[in-house]
Amino acid sequence: MTLLHRIGCCTLLTLACASAAQAETPRAAWHAQIGHGYSQLADATSELEKTAGSYCEAPSPANLQQLKETWLAAFSAWQAVRFVGFGPIEENTRAWKFQFWPDPKNLTASKVDYWLNSDKSITAEAVGKDSVALQGFPAVEYLLYDERITATDKALPAERSCALMTAISSNLDANADSLNADWAALEERYLSVEDYDSGTLQSAMQSLELIADWRLAGPIGQRSNSKPNPYVADAWRSGQSLNTLHASLKGLSDYFVPGLNLLLAETDQIALAEQFSQQLNKTLAHFDQLPSDIAPLMETEEGQKSLKALLDDVNATKALLTGPISGALSVVRGFNSSDGD
Amino acid sequence: MAARFPLQALALAISTAFLLSACGDEDKAAQSAAPEPTATAPAEVAETAPAAASNDNAVAPEAVVSHYADLAHATYEDALTTAKALDAATDELIKNPTAETLAAAKQAWLAARVPYQQSEVFRFGNAVVDDWEGQLNAWPLDEGLIDYVKTDGYQHALGNDGANANIIANTELTIGSETMDLTTLTPELLASLNEVGGSEANVATGYHAVEFLLWGQDMNGFEAGAGERPVTDYAKGEDCTNGHCDRRADYLDAVTDLLVSDLEWMVGQWTADTEGNYRAEFVAIEPQAAYQKMLFGMGSLSLGELAGERMKVALEANSYEDEHDCFSDNTHNSHYYNAQGIQNVYTGTYQRADGTEMSGASLSDLVAASDAELDKKLNSELASTMAALGEMKKTAEASENPVKFDMMIAPDNAEGAKIINNAIAALVEQTGSIEKVAAIVGVDSLQPDDAGHNF
Numbered sequence: 120m121t122l123l124h125r126i127g128c129c130t131l132l133t134l135a136c137a138s139a140a141q142a143e144t145p146r147a148a149w150h151a152q153i154g155h156g157y158s159q160l161a162d163a164t165s166e167l168e169k170t171a172g173s174y175c176e177a178p179s180p181a182n183l184q185q186l187k188e189t190w191l192a193a194f195s196a197w198q199a200v201r202f203v204g205f206g207p208i209e210e211n212t213r214a215w216k217f218q219f220w221p222d223p224k225n226l227t228a229s230k231v232d233y234w235l236n237s238d239k240s241i242t243a244e245a246v247g248k249d250s251v252a253l254q255g256f257p258a259v260e261y262l263l264y265d266e267r268i269t270a271t272d273k274a275l276p277a278e279r280s281c282a283l284m285t286a287i288s289s290n291l292d293a294n295a296d297s298l299n300a301d302w303a304a305l306e307e308r309y310l311s312v313e314d315y316d317s318g319t320l321q322s323a324m325q326s327l328e329l330i331a332d333w334r335l336a337g338p339i340g341q342r343s344n345s346k347p348n349p350y351v352a353d354a355w356r357s358g359q360s361l362n363t364l365h366a367s368l369k370g371l372s373d374y375f376v377p378g379l380n381l382l383l384a385e386t387d388q389i390a391l392a393e394q395f396s397q398q399l400n401k402t403l404a405h406f407d408q409l410p411s412d413i414a415p416l417m418e419t420e421e422g423q424k425s426l427k428a429l430l431d432d433v434n435a436t437k438a439l440l441t442g443p444i445s446g447a448l449s450v451v452r453g454f455n456s457s458d459g460d
Numbered sequence: 461m462a463a464r465f466p467l468q469a470l471a472l473a474i475s476t477a478f479l480l481s482a483c484g485d486e487d488k489a490a491q492s493a494a495p496e497p498t499a500t501a502p503a504e505v506a507e508t509a510p511a512a513a514s515n516d517n518a519v520a521p522e523a524v525v526s527h528y529a530d531l532a533h534a535t536y537e538d539a540l541t542t543a544k545a546l547d548a549a550t551d552e553l554i555k556n557p558t559a560e561t562l563a564a565a566k567q568a569w570l571a572a573r574v575p576y577q578q579s580e581v582f583r584f585g586n587a588v589v590d591d592w593e594g595q596l597n598a599w600p601l602d603e604g605l606i607d608y609v610k611t612d613g614y615q616h617a618l619g620n621d622g623a624n625a626n627i628i629a630n631t632e633l634t635i636g637s638e639t640m641d642l643t644t645l646t647p648e649l650l651a652s653l654n655e656v657g658g659s660e661a662n663v664a665t666g667y668h669a670v671e672f673l674l675w676g677q678d679m680n681g682f683e684a685g686a687g688e689r690p691v692t693d694y695a696k697g698e699d700c701t702n703g704h705c706d707r708r709a710d711y712l713d714a715v716t717d718l719l720v721s722d723l724e725w726m727v728g729q730w731t732a733d734t735e736g737n738y739r740a741e742f743v744a745i746e747p748q749a750a751y752q753k754m755l756f757g758m759g760s761l762s763l764g765e766l767a768g769e770r771m772k773v774a775l776e777a778n779s780y781e782d783e784h785d786c787f788s789d790n791t792h793n794s795h796y797y798n799a800q801g802i803q804n805v806y807t808g809t810y811q812r813a814d815g816t817e818m819s820g821a822s823l824s825d826l827v828a829a830s831d832a833e834l835d836k837k838l839n840s841e842l843a844s845t846m847a848a849l850g851e852m853k854k855t856a857e858a859s860e861n862p863v864k865f866d867m868m869i870a871p872d873n874a875e876g877a878k879i880i881n882n883a884i885a886a887l888v889e890q891t892g893s894i895e896k897v898a899a900i901v902g903v904d905s906l907q908p909d910d911a912g913h914n915f
Contacts, residue, residue, distance in 0.1 A: 212776045223617040223661065224600070224781045249871050250778040346636075346658030350618035 145385070149319050149378035150302075150309050156200040156374045157299040163193035164292040167259075171288040178276035187263055191359060193291070194218075194256040198353070198363045199370025202326035205318045206309070207301035215251040216294050221333070221351060226252035227261050234283055235273055241282040243289040254294075257356070258287050264356040316382065317450045323375050324445065327437040330367060335433060338413050339426045349414050358412040365406040368433075372399055379444075388447050395439050402432040518829050521747035523821035524808075526732075528754055529739050530820065531810050532582045533730035535801070538575035538813035540723040546572045546670070547716040554709040557694035566674050569667070570790055575813055576667065577797035581805050584760035585753030588729055588738040594666075595651055596722055600781060601663035603672045605653075606711070608702050613679055615781060617661035627653065627664065628707045645710045647718035665715050668787070673712045675787035681780060682870035684862075686789040752903045754823060758802045759894045759906060762845075766798050767887040775880050780866045791865035792856035795883070796849045802890075803842040823897065831900050838897060841890040848883040855879060 170189040174182040197217050208214050219226065230253040234241065246254055262268055262275060262284045273280050309315050336342050337351030338360065352360035376396060383392040409416070409425060416422030549568035553561040576597070583589045602616040602623040603609055609624075616623030621635050627650075633640045635657035642649065653664035663669060676689030692701040694709050729738040742750060770791075774782040785791045804810045808822025828835040855876075856864045868876025898906055 212772075215776055219777060224615045224779075225618050226615075226777050226779050226781065229615060230778075251776045252779070340658075345660070348619040348659075 143381070144310070145378040145382035146310050146315055146319075148381055149315075149375070150306055152374040152377060153200065153203055154299075154302055154306075156196070156203075156370060157295070157302050160193070160196040160200055161292070161295040161299040163189075163196040164288070164295040167193040168285070168288045168292040171259075171285045175276055175281035175285055178281075183275065187357070190256070190259055190263060191357070191362070194260070194354065194359075195363065195366035197256060198366035200374065201367055202323050202371055202375060203319075204322040204325060205315075206305050207298055210301070212251055213294060213298055216247075216254045217291065218255045218257060218353070219250075219252040220257075220353065222252060222257065223350070225350075226250065227255075227257045228265065228267060231258050231261050231283065232267075235279050241279065241286050243286045243293065246283075246286045246290045247293070254287060254290055256291065257354075259284055259291075260354065260356050262287075317448075319375075319378070320382075320440075320445060320448060320450050323371060323379075324437075324441050324450075326367070326371070327433070327440055330364060331430065331433045331437045334364060334367075335413075335426070335430050339417065339423065339430065341427070341430055347417055349417070352413055355412075355414070358414065360411075360413045361406065361409050362411045365403070368399065368403055368436075372396075372403065382448065383444070386447065388444075391439075391444055391447060395436070395444060398432070398436045398439055402429070402436050405429045405432060519821050519825040521826075522743070524823060524826055525747055525750040526743055527808055527820035527822065528750070528805065529730055529732070529742060531804060531808070531818065532579070533727065533732070533739070534810055534812055534818055535575055535579040535582070535804075536723060536727045536730055539572070539579055540720065540727050542568070542572040542575055542813055543716075543719050543723050547720050550670070550674075550712050550716045553691075553694060554713055557691050557696075559691055562674070562691040562694075566788070569670060569674055569788070570793070571813075573667065573785070573790060573794060574797055577794050578801035578804060578810070580765075580798055581757050581761050581801035583757060584765070585755070585757035586738070586742070589726070592722070592726065595654060596666040596719065597668070598654070598660070598663040598666055599668050599784060600661065600786070601668055601672070602659075602661040603677065603787075605656075605662050605664060606669060606672060607708065609677055610679060613681075614677065617659060620657070620659040620661050622657045622659060622662045625656075625662075628704050628711055645707065645714050647714045647721065650711070650714055651718060665718055667719070668785070669715050670712070670719065671785060671787045671790075673708065673715070678780070678787055678789065678866070680866075682778075682867055682873075684864070684867060686864075687787040748902045751823065751826075751901045752898070752906070754805055755894055755898045755901075755903060756906055758805055759891050759898075761798060762802055762887045762894065763891040766795060767884045767891075770795060770798075771880050771884050774865075774869050775877060775884075778869055778871045780869065783866050783869070786866065789856075789864040789866060792849075792853045795865075796846075796853045799842075799845050799849050799883075799887070803846060806838065806842060823901070827897055827900055834893065834896055834900060838890065838893040841886065841893055845883070845886040845890055848879075848886040852879050852883055 167189050170182075170186050174186045201214075201218075204214070230250045234249075234253065239245065252258065262280055268274055268280065275281060275284065332342070333351065334353060337345070338347060338349050338355075340347030349355050349360075353363040354360050376399065379395070380389075380392045383389060405425075405428065409429070413426065416426050546565070546568040549561070549565040553565045555561075579589075580593075580597070583593055602620055604614060604616060604624040604626060605622050606626070607628045608626060622633075625633050625635070627633065627642055627645070631641070631643045633642055633653075633656070640653075640656075647665075650664045650669075654662065656662045656664070672687070674689065675687030676693075678685070678687045680686070690701050692699055692705075694705055694712075695701065696705065700706075728734070731737060732739060734740060742753075769782075770784050773779065780786060783791050784794050806822065807824050808820045810818045812818060824835055824839060827838070852865070852868075855868075856862055863873075863876060865880075867873065868880055870876065895906065898904075
């Protein structure tokens with residue numbers, strides 16, 4: 120409790136500090152906004168941990184519904200900061216501990232099933248030492264939504280399922296707290312090391328590439344030589360795959376764009392900044408007309424058309440950032456972990 | 461062409477190594493900046509193919525480019541020779557299925573992996589290789605496409621309609637609206653079944669298909685032991701186990717023939733003085749464009765592929781589904797020789813399958829001429845990587861209590877994790893220097909250049 124409190128204060132101080140001293144620099148803006156995103160994530164996982172506990176103490180349909188909503192809110196808070204691929208998120212495989220993705224062979228299910236079927240004692244600490252596929256939001260989603268659980272005697276609130284879900288939630292919260300604290304501690308360095316400009320830009324570029332080329336193109340079959348595969352999408356078990364994409368794009372808009380605008384303004388590229396914001400907003404507007412999931416849209420020709428139209432705008436957003444903007448800012452792409460296959 | 465998705469979540473950006481974090485990285489930076497005192501310089505490079513036609517001691521760009529092509533040619537030639545031996549050994553197994561012929565075929569497969577894994581460094585920079593290699597080395601595979609599997613303990617890729625097709629047991633395959641006639645198992649038919657139904661996990665050909673046909677599923681999880689396919693899976697008549705032994709033999713015959721003909725084609729692409737092949741095109745491009753391909757291949761294999769997909773995923777997810785040579789438990793060697801290939805390209809050296817040593821004008825010579833310090837650093841890092849993977853190999857091949865890669869990645873194996881993490885760290889480190897080398901030799905972008913090479 121004391122620790123949590125302390126971390127909360129730190130973050131507030133950091134934000135205040137940043138805005139007072141250097142709010143005008145792009146990196147100060149990025150540090151403050153990403154920090155805001157991380158503290159939102161820490162709040163949301165803390166809520167998830169609490170709700171998981173209260174559901175398991177007093178299970179009811181209403182409590183279960185509330186738990187599902189809290190899970191979605193926390194998973195969405197993660198989607199919003201998923202574009203950050205540098206700094207403390209890089210350490211200790213933290214990103215995979217929030218979401219092991221992609222998971223083509225359904226390791227999430229194998230690892231959760233293994234724990235449900237064993238008689239090992241379930242604690243947050245034990246979860247934190249096991250496979251990253253056991254630790255993330257998808258493992259909670261599997262317990263909440265997958266028929267391999269819900270249609271069996273393992274369905275919540277079965278004892279071990281409840282214990283595991285609570286332990287995973289608690290581990291998620293601990294990870295979000297330490298991520299938040301480490302980001303705050305990075306401030307001085309982040310503000311003083313100029314290369315973080317291109318590090319932050321590259322990270323946003325890769326995230327848009329991932330959204331365009333995999334998270335959306337994969338499930339709707341717009342990758343070369345592949346048919347639609349719904350399991351490539353995020354949150355396919357809960358039917359929230361468009362909501363999670365929306366959360367990621369909104370995260371870019373909230374936490375990345377302000378710093379980008381400042382950076383472009385420094386080099387007299389305000390027109391490019393406006394163009395990017397407009398394109399991103401146009402992309403975000405698609406979601407007003409779309410349901411929460413990709414799958415039902417794939418069943419009709421009209422639905423497929425609307426997904427293709429969304430993809431076109433995501434691609435246009437990506438192209439602006441990886442083309443003219445990175446050119447104007449002289450960002451050179453180095454090797455990254457997705458090189459290779 | 462490969463089976464896994466890119467791994468955004470694997471955050472190992474090395475150009476920004478110093479961006480890693482706030483705490484503790486002063487120490488890390490200090491460590492990595494300190495040159496290794498015991499730097500093992502690469503053995504006498506650049507002596508046999510000296511930098512012709514240049515003044516001073518500078519190495520000629522053309523010599524570096526052409527020696528790289530020589531290395532590629534020799535490596536593929538060795539891959540071909542050992543694949544032919546594998547083909548002969550499997551023919552013998554098919555003709556006379558005994559414990560001995562099965563063991564000999566497995567040995568031949570293991571030997572064939574040595575040059576092939578060293579060839580993978582040529583893959584990412586050269587589209588001619590990258591577009592071709594899926595038919596030879598795609599993984600992980602849903603082996604139920606090929607043959608019988610035990611259903612419990614077989615987790616195939618989600619959404620793969622071909623995951624239980626069992627080509628060996630069926631003379632017809634229906635996926636979606638398409639029905640295919642599988643009566644005669646030819647190399648061409650098997651090649652056409654790769655990625656059938658739009659799933660990359662459908663791998664019908666290549667080293668891993670052969671590996672599965674020789675070893676079978678590894679049902680031991682994190683425990684000791686590889687696949688244990690009985691040799692009677694190839695027995696004739698009544699002795700046949702698990703059914704369809706004739707078709708299994710036909711499959712093995714066709715898939716090894718295909719491997720040989722594929723490698724023959726690639727050797728042809730790298731043969732000197734041959735009009736219209738890839739090498740002719742390659743040696744004609746600007747040297748900087750050629751260096752870009754060399755370095756892109758080294759960096760991509762070091763970081764994203766070997767450190768990332770082939771080690772980090774398996775380790776962090778504790779997933780033997782993501783083990784590279786999962787049927788034979790030869791993963792340690794596949795990793796070791798991948799890294800060896802990277803060192804080969806930088807130093808211009810290669811130990812051939814028959815033991816002879818090749819050396820010649822290299823990137824190392826080129827870098828040494830303008831930044832001796834960086835050259836020394838990268839050579840030392842490459843040596844450290846080989847030492848780290850040597851440790852993995854030694855542990856996996858120990859005569860007493862060997863610990864194979866699939867045991868190292870078990871959730872509670874701290875020692876195993878340490879061995880793997882050391883190898884990953886060494887690969888990350890060397891990738892940083894590979895990027896710096898790119899700048900030194902005049903490569904300004906490490907984006908793969910795929911323009912114009914569609915063979």
